[in-house]
Amino acid sequence: MKISKIKVQNYRLLKKFELDLEEDLSLVIGKNNCGKTSLLSILNKFINDKRSSSRSSFTCDDFNIDFQKHLKQKIEENQDFGDNFLGLSLKLFISYDATDDLSNLSKILMDLDPLNTSTVLAFEYSMSDEDYQKFKTAYNEFKILKTAKIEERYSDAGIITPEELAARQILRDQKKQLIFHDFLKNNHQTYFKLRKKSVLFDLAKGIEDDSNFIDLISEGIQVDKIINLNIIEARRDVSNNDKDKTLSFLSSKYYEKKETNSNDSVAIQQFKETLTDTDSQLDAVYENLFKNIVEKVGTFGGVAQGDSVIKIISTLQHRELLKGNTTVMYDHNNEHSLPEHYNGLGYMNLIGMIFEIEVLLADFRREDRENEKPADINLLFIEEPEAHTHPQMQYVFIKNIKNILQAASKGLKPGDIVFNLQTIITTHSSHITAESNFDDIKYFTRKDKNQVIAKNLKDLEKDYVAAGEDKYYKFLKQYLTLNRAELFFADKAIFIEGDTERILLPAMMKKIDQEYPATPLMSQNISVVEVGAYSHIFEKFINFIDIKSLVITDIDGAKEFTSKDKDGKDVVAIKKCRMVDATSITNASLKFFHNGKSESAHYVSLKLDWKILRKNAKKGSWASNRKGRMLIVYQTAETNDDGQAYHGRSFEDAFFHLNKSLLVTPAYEFNSLTEKHLTKFLAGDIDVYDFADDAVGSKPTLAMEILLNSKTDAENKEFSNWQTPAYLKEGLIWLMKD
Structure with missing residues (x-):
């Protein structure tokens, strides 16, 4: 059930x-304020409110x-x-x-x-x-x-x-x-x-x-016999204050639940018998300890002989003894035992959750209620288990929790109480998400400002399979697991091709913020994802998470070149070229999102609004739509400070066209550029297309050198000595807005 x-x-x-x-575990993920706590709240108010x-x-x-x-x-x-x-x-x-x-x-x-x-x-x-x-x-x-x-x-x-x-x-x-x-x-x-x-x-x-x-x-x-709900809230009483004994208190709660469990009756009976023996020993101690005051009380007499004779005996209560009188310690290098508050908050949170889970599992079993069976359905809700814990701890938690709960509900040994258990875990942790079974993931997202919907991540797999793109989903799953599970928690995303954009993008965003300080990009929850030239593989995922997304790519202009084969016959091949000569493009992602169009003239003529895309759910294809939440930008024609117009094919030639002066200044060093080609470019012997194609030895190194040679002007504006290519600037400005 x-x-x-x-x-x-x-x-x-x-x-x-x-x-x-x-059936076993559902992992609820999503950005802040997307209804995760509301789900917990309504379950608690309706099911547990008496x-x-x-x-x-x-x-x-x-x-x-x-x-x-x-x-x-x-x-x-x-x-x-x-x-x-x-x-x-x-x-x-x-x-x-x-x-x-x-x-x-x-x-x-x-x-x-x-x-x-x-x-x-x-x-x-x-x-x-x-x-x-x-x-x-x-x-x-x-x-x-x-x-x-x-x-x-x-x-x-x-x-x-x-x-x-x-x-x-x-x-x-x-x-x-x-x-x-x-x-x-x-x-x-x-x-x-x-x-x-x-x-x-x-x-x-x-x-x-x-x-x-x-x-x-x-x-x-x-x-309550049909459904039993227990909750571990995010606001847990965990503290490393030396006066706080959270874990020790939980140990007494654990005992209270286990006391009536027949499976543990031997241990419980030993505990009670030890207390009885201790009572007898303390009675003798108390007789001497309180002898003076007992004798004084006796001197006051009474109506009858013995009325004012008292004695003090030990009455240790097995439940009360544990409250405030047990201390959870941990071993330090197998030499010393240290009190719980010496632990970091992360360890205390993890240990505290394990204690709480055991207490709640005992409640699900109804161990403290004789002759009462577990409810038909037992629902455990764990809210944000990642609190105070570092990534490695989060990995350990999610890898083990499912097995622990399954073992507890199905019984560890003969005679154990078996019960139906379902668990809901909410999290903001990309580490927990990455380590989880993707079929368990439920993604909460806002449909509009007053409404949230939930999506099953396994439905995304169905979309890929239905389109015959099983290998794409396998790649996506591996990629998100290893690299970018944070995408699930982002408000916006930027998909880039490679290292150059990854290194320079923060500086470009900073430049935009300096120009438009009202809604700074650097203060927004934006995830940057490196996808190479394969953003089209992510298109179903982009549509699934439904966040504002900027795709940055190269236009990759090309044209037909005719050559002769060994038999002297004409062979036609599509090869890269300057955009002024291009008749087509070779960028697979651009062609995918624009329904297979390959003519370069189509892309050159598109204004920004026509680059904004929205997916048609019925047709399953993308189309230009100003209300869309995805924008694909690529190089556009620009005029530099010398009045020269040029349409870049890649980031490098678009950047050098605008920033030739950066290369002229002797104080700036660009060791990644081949000196021979740099000299020719500065002398005007080769154009920016050939220079970008031949001179760049390492693109990541070039990007680092651009940052190293950046200057702050008199108005304290950083990166002021170079310009951002227009396609990147207009894309970032679009993303900056709500």
Whole structure:
């Protein structure tokens, strides 16, 4: 038995949200503020909240913003309740088979068809039609009174200038806009009610039938035997303060869970017997220790003989003894034992999580409750396990956690309690992501500013396989694992060809920031990925993660050259050439994204807006679209300071065309350039195309030399003695904007 899917409606960013869960472990990843914590929150509030149906832990801010706007419009336009669901909901889709114990689930099953092996648990915080009508009436009365108070408080009395009148009107309008939110904030618990349901899963349609349900609250059916949720939150009580004994406290919690477990009864009994023996020994010690005060008490006498005779005995409690009286130590070089707070926070966090996991596993087994079986489904939610830990620790954690949890739920030895366990782990760690099974990964991304969706990474593999590009997906998976799992957490991405761009890009971004300081590139969460000339291999991935992406490539102009073979016959070959002579391009990525077009004239004529692309989901191809989130830039025609126009074919000739003066200055050293060709270029004997083609010995070295020879001007602007080629500059400016 397992949860196959989670659906959430109208909760914070989870407006219309669906998440497929894996059988064992689901790794939830995504950028900051993309709904990961909201998922934990709604699960906890609905499943673990023991409050009555008349009260809830939900607040006004839990309602999705678009839902609040919809409800406001519906009420102010005096619309009927209709068929719309008004509220928050969490649905757990439960799948089972013939091997499962259905004694608990049978109470909520609504379809006896043996082929239907799914049911839905639904939790709602919603309004009924009756409550909706009451809400409307109360809100309209509140609005009239509140509006009158606003008009009175922010009247135009005493205001003279038009500017003051306009400012006062704006203030009044702002206050009026908040009336609905104020009413909802203070009154939602009066009109929204908690509801728990078992909903029919319509096998024929493959969806839930909300009109066919069992009210679990009115029927008195508890769900804690069906599902048990335990959480390890990101805000863990880990500290290396010498007064803090977090791990030691966890050891006592662990004991409390294990105490009633029959499998550990021998160890528990030994502990209790040792305490009894210690009590007897302490009784004798206490008799001497407290002898003086006991005798003084005895001198006061009493009504009858012996009334004021007391004795002090030892009553060690096995549970209380562990609280504050155990210390977790760690061995240092096999010579000394050091207290827990000597550990770094990373180790303490990792050890603390292991303790917590063991405590929660004991809770799942119901070890502290006699004659009670584990719930049918046990859900463990671990939030951001990477806190305080370095990459190697994160690798160790994710490599081992799945095996540890599987072993615990399936039993390590005969007689162990077996239970169904599913785990959700959320993370911001690229290291944990890279070490994970990609089929377990769930990627959260914003669909718009008020809505988040979840994507299965294994669905991306299906897209590649369907297109006959299995090897591309294999390459992508290896590449992301070894190099760039950080892409999943980036807000924007830059895909570059090689070392030259990688080395120089930060300097170019800095130059853009100096010119446009309002939204600096260097302060944005941008991931730079080196893909060679194979950005087209990443196209499905770029579309999948749906972040603003800049692809930087070379135009690679070419034309047909005719030569003779050994038999004297003409042989036509496509070879690189100057862009002024080019008739075609050889760049595979450019041709892919532009539907196979190879004519150089097409690319030369494109303005920036036409280089912005968007994927057509139905056709599966990319097309120019100003609303697109991907831009491909390549060399364009430019005029340098000497008035010479030139269209570069690669970064090197485009850069040297603009920055010939950098090579003329004696103080600047470029050892990567062949002196013979440099002399010819400066003398005008060869053009920039031949110079870039023949003179550059090492492109990475050249890039480093450009940085080493860079200067800061009198206005403190860095890299001021060279210019960025236009195609790179316009691409970075586009990326800089939201």
